[in-house]
Amino acid sequence: MRGTKSIRYVSLACLLTLFGSIVLSGCTVNSNDRVPTPNMGVNPYRVNTGFLLRNAVERGTLRIATERDYPPFSYRGTGGILTGFDVEIAEEVARHMELKAEFVETEWENLLPGLTEGKYDAVFNQIEDRPDRRALYDFSVAYLSSTPVLLVHSSGKAQIRAFSDIKGKRVGLNPTGIYKDMAKRYGAEAVPIKYISDAANKLANGDLDAVISDQLSVTNLKQQFPEMPVAAAESADRVSEISAAFVKGNPDLVAAVDNALATMQQDGTYLTIWNKYFGDAPISYKGIHDRKVK
Known part of the structure; x- marks a missing residue:
């Protein structure tokens, strides 16, 4: 009987220890469980992925590649400050995710290969979402279209x-x-x-x-x-849909960017940037809600 009683005491102690761990973990803020913003609408850690979003949250920055030399989308403006439509859209995407945009400047031909090499998390630089590119990369919803x-x-x-x-x-x-x-x-x-x-x-x-x-x-x-x-x-009889590009295997990051873009459309942030660069001309593309659904 003593053996049985000892076993009971040990089992009870184990249960109490386990319960205490659960309670404490529930009361402790763990950065790996944090959702960057309610606007995202997704839990960035519920899917086992390449962890780019988790790493971005832990750093507090979203690493974004841009060409820097393609006005009006990405260029050095007054005082040598990096600006342009794509740059401002990317900055607002990061802000809506409660992250800071960290830009990595590179040449056009190196933009997509740099994703594969892990040099940055996303590319915002007039990248057209094409079937041949989807073999290697994932894309956000289109944030503009042109012809x-x-x-x-x-x-x-x-x-x-x-x-x-x-x-x-x-x-x-x-x-x-x-x-x-x-x-x-x-x-x-x-x-x-x-x-x-x-x-x-x-x-x-x-x-x-x-x-x-x-x-x-x-x-x-x-x-x-x-x-x-x-x-x-x-x-021309050809419409190009321009999206942010990501290395494959990070659907949580893609979903977070998509949700940020949707929120920007709803709160007017997107349209403010749009009007700054393209005005309200009749041929202007009015926003991501007008895009062709894939």
Whole structure:
């Protein structure tokens, strides 16, 4: 009987110890159990993933890659401060997650590979969500959409009214986008020019016959330089949906960013940034709720 009684005492002691541990753990704030913000609507630790969101919460920062050299989306503004539409959207996403945006600047060709190498948590830099990229990366909901446009001199002296008219013409374009392929398809002479402002100036001066760029860059250009004698002649039959990109295996981080973007749409933060760069032109894309549901 003594053996049985001793066993009971030991079992009771174990239960009390276990209960005490549970109570204490319930009263102690554990950073690994913390949800960054109620706006996220998800528990970032309920899914076994690559732990990028957990690490971000523990650091207090969301590491975001950007090209830094692609206005109006990411560039060095007044005083050399990093700014742009994508930069401000990323900053607000981090703030809505109760994190600080920590930007990592790199070249365009290194943006996505850097995700795989673990150099940062996300890329906000005009990355199009495409099926071929989804084999290696995950994407947030689209935070804007755009389409290629043909920019011509507003005088019409080049007699270019459509993409079909640029055969043999000198067409300025950013060589890192899809525009080089478009120029080749229509038989144009592609002239690599990184910045749309430079290309538009050459077009206005007669050094180019046309420019291929994206609709939003053209909208921003006209907002900054309304008197520049250039106009959009035709929009391509192609819509690009732009999203934040992530390395695969972090659905909690993707969900957190998606929820932050949705909250930004609801509280007006998104529209404030949108109007700053693109105004309220009729061709402007009004927000992520207008996007095509995937």
